[in-house]
Amino acid sequence: MNPKTSxxxxxxxxxxxxxxxxxxLDQILKRNFPDSWVTAEFDTSNLSNTADVxxxxxxxxxxxxxxxxxxxxxxPSIEGVQIIPVMLLRDPFARIRSxxxxxxxxxxxxxxxxxxxQNDFGGYVHARLExxxxxxxxxxxxxxxxxxxxxxxxxxxxxxxxxxxINKTGVIGLVANFNRAMDLLSKRLSTPFxxxxxxxxxxxxxxxxxxxxxxxxxxxxxxxxxxxxxVLRTLHGLLxxxxx
Numbered sequence: 001m002n003p004k005t006s007x008x009x010x011x012x013x014x015x016x017x018x019x020x021x022x023x024x025l026d027q028i029l030k031r032n033f034p035d036s037w038v039t040a041e042f043d044t045s046n047l048s049n050t051a052d053v054x055x056x057x058x059x060x061x062x063x064x065x066x067x068x069x070x071x072x073x074x075x076p077s078i079e080g081v082q083i084i085p086v087m088l089l090r091d092p093f094a095r096i097r098s099x100x101x102x103x104x105x106x107x108x109x110x111x112x113x114x115x116x117x118q119n120d121f122g123g124y125v126h127a128r129l130e131x132x133x134x135x136x137x138x139x140x141x142x143x144x145x146x147x148x149x150x151x152x153x154x155x156x157x158x159x160x161x162x163x164x165x166i167n168k169t170g171v172i173g174l175v176a177n178f179n180r181a182m183d184l185l186s187k188r189l190s191t192p193f194x195x196x197x198x199x200x201x202x203x204x205x206x207x208x209x210x211x212x213x214x215x216x217x218x219x220x221x222x223x224x225x226x227x228x229x230x231v232l233r234t235l236h237g238l239l240x241x242x243x244x
Contacts, residue, residue, distance in 0.1 A: 008082050010192035011057060013170075014067040015087040017144060018136075019098040021175045022067070025088065028182065028198045029065040036064040047150050048073025057081065064193070072147040075165060084188060085170035088181060089141050089235055092225040093218075095175075096137050100124050112136070122217050129224060142227040156227045163231065167238060174235065 014029065016022035030037045038060055042049040050073035057066060057078060076083055103116035103124075116124050128137045135143045139155070145162035146155040166172040171188050173181020182198045189196045213221075222229070 010082045012065040013083050013085050016067050016069045019095050020088045020090045026067050032196050033065045038063045039067045042070045044070050050074050050076050054078055085166045087172050088175050090175035092228040138224045139227040142231050159231055
């Protein structure tokens with residue numbers, strides 16, 4: 001006779017990337033788990049805060065859905081817990097424009113908000129690129145995916161590994177095809193959470209800025225986000241979508 005094993009706890013871990021429809025996803029999670037959705041933020045000064053995230057999950061034994069903007073490092077591993085990571089990716093240019101508009105309009109005295117209020121889009125981009133460790137306008141999504149596999153391999157290669165990991169163990173979708181991402185999430189959760197359902201949600205969205213971008217700035221953004229563009233094309237292929 002096999003020894004009796006404890007039932008596996010399943011939790012959703014939402015990697016809420018800034019301006020990637022994460023607030024809309026959180027609204028869906030909160031509707032489904034009104035008493036068991038939690039959020040927290042973590043120190044990102046080190047290459048990984050996985051240990052802190054593991055402690056967070058362990059210390060909230062009744063929570064089903066966890067969301068944070070600041071999880072970095074390898075996927076948490078906790079005995080007896082199945083972790084379903086969820087992440088949405090977006091066209092990097094649209095994401096950066098949205099981030100600029102959000103910071104420009106928000107009521108905040110943060111460095112980013114002040115920068116956006118004091119500069120046009122070009123000035124905002126250039127100022128952020130001048131800060132060596134600021135990834136907001138420089139392959140932001142590639143960096144977050146690569147963090148799943150710290151090491152000396154090129155960042156883009158590690159990002160591909162992170163992409164495949166989330167696709168295998170959870171859901172990685174496209175902001176441009178949000179509904180399909182939610183369908184994939186519903187399918188992934190059909191066994192542990194058969195009652196999970198979703199309806200289109202739109203929250204914390206920034207108005208589109210149609211101000212023309214100079215050819216020089218557009219070229220700079222392409223160069224500084226070339227890896228993000230490759231990751232996005234790879235995800236399109238993985239999901240069976242043709243890039244727009």
